Amino acid sequence: MNEFATNLQTLLASRGKSAKDLADYCGVSRQTAHRWINGTILPNDKHLQEIASFLVVPIGHLSNEGQARIRTQAISELGVISQRLTDKQLCILLKIAQEFDHINPDTL
Numbered sequence: 001m002n003e004f005a006t007n008l009q010t011l012l013a014s015r016g017k018s019a020k021d022l023a024d025y026c027g028v029s030r031q032t033a034h035r036w037i038n039g040t041i042l043p044n045d046k047h048l049q050e051i052a053s054f055l056v057v058p059i060g061h062l063s064n065e066g067q068a069r070i071r072t073q074a075i076s077e078l079g080v081i082s083q084r085l086t087d088k089q090l091c092i093l094l095k096i097a098q099e100f101d102h103i104n105p106d107t108l
Contacts, residue, residue: 004063005039011055011062012037025054045073 012022023033026047035041036051043051052059082090 002039002042002063004042005037007062008037008051011057015055017055022051022054026050 012018019033019037020030022036023030026033026043027050028047032041036043036047042048048059048062052062055061082093085093
């Protein structure tokens with residue numbers, strides 16, 4: 001069993017939620033939810049975000065792999081967005097990023 005499946009099982013049990021509850025929330029079949037729970041397959045990014053929302057946890061609580069995928073996607077999107085910004089907008093974005101650098105991520 002993979003890290004994601006282990007964490008998912010633990011979080012579902014601690015919240016009294018079932019595979020059916022998860023499937024209904026994510027709009028997938030019970031079979032798909034069971035495969036996630038058993039570690040047979042991993043959810044795509046969209047479903048990973050839905051699972052985190054359903055369980056009210058940051059994606060990183062589900063798996064390091066999921067957190068890495070989201071981080072990579074966010075960095076890529078910032079690169080694309082930054083290409084369209086003016087110099088002034090880029091300076092503002094940099095200042096915002098620097099402010100976040102000083103914030104403890106556990107408080108977000």
